[in-house]
Amino acid sequence: MFCAIVGGSDSNAKIVYRDQQVTAFLPLMPATRGHTLVVPNRHVADLTDITELESRQLGAAIRRTARAVRAAVSPEGMNIIQSTGDVATQTVPHVHFHIVPRWADDRMVLSWPTEAAEDDAAQAETLVLVRSLLPKSTDDVSPDDRRQHLSFIQAIVTRMSQASSSSKTWLLPIITLTYGYAVTKEQFWVAVLGMLAVFVFGLLDANYLKQERAFRKLYDKVASGGDIPTFSLNPSLAGPAGSRVNYWPDWEDIRSWAVAPVYAPLILVGVAIAVWAHCT
Template identity: 40%
Template structure:
């Protein structure tokens, strides 16, 4: 970040920059090589490489500043049009790894020329394919909820967390008498079948318990998202899934739960006992 030229501008260390305005959130200035006269840049004071890294408040301040510059350019330069451009990544022509918004006054026949290609030849199938992916992954920001709505939403999520924790505890409670009865019978009567029954019961209850604890973790994550005001969570929604969830990520989450202290010591002990009962019965 110390090498970021825009951070140097924010800190007032670049004497060559023609600064227009600043406040506690943004700085507005002319780039050293403006595309047209009046070309302005708005940058957040906090260093962030990509637009998606900005907080909701920072986005609001940056775009409000860009809107203010539009009005200023209309008065000062009398442009025939205005571009507001925000680029992310080298492929999108971002040359400085610090979020910035270009505000450019435009005139017919200016040096910038055409920005968009005059036409494209993408097939309808290509468009529909991308459309389906975007629909599956797009969640528009929800309107701001008041404190009481948020409290109720958190209460619903907490109720689900409590139920999952109770279900996990119940799975262990039900396994204890089942395992005690089957393994005890297998030891005293040398019954292979009953030993196998106890092992199968242990595995089934373990799988159920893993599912309960994994779901509890997901709802705890949802609780945190609600508490922090994540706009990707619709009001009163208890859908814990996120756009990045896949079958692979779900499998990895289940595997992670298997290594938890609430799972492997408890069920490993019963599995070892079952294997010993099975071997003894043989």
């Protein structure tokens, strides 16, 4: 629904401000007088997935809009609220900031826990972990470091592509031997063994493709100035927040033109040979 407002297709939208990067508008159900939303024009669901440039643009737009709202309705206070994820009460999967003017007698209720979630020792461990994973600002990354980082990622992409080609090359003599032997000796189980080899190599090839795609996303994010730690080779950092590396190929990898059209016919040939050998 926010994309419709940004794109101008919602004629009922109450636009406060719009430029090429950011849009501010009044919500359908304002919590208080002057309640305003600020969103990036690019559709992005998770705050950690916005680029550093977008974060600067959003910050500037929030400041401008908040000053205008404060001047317009003269609140006693103000909340700037951003929620990411269902458990954080995000209901629209598009990054947005609430600018909420506050008065002592308004209807807003914000409640913080009265007890600490971590003791000092646990908090110290969290501090070390967060510090170790804190990305450098793109302003602190030299062009030479970025080029070297991209070259490391590209080397992995190239290696995944070469491994994919090698898996097909290794499979050919195996299926030639097994299928040929199954035909000449009318051996059902040898044909099944050949099909098993095709399945294993196909799964391996799909995994290579999955990893290649993941590292290409990492390459694009580093090249665009995304918040990736310098020289990090963790492809999950280019995915949604909280994602982890999963080494099992997805359906889109299996049905890719580089996998399904190659291995599916070989499986069918094996099935045909196995059926023939079983019936003769």
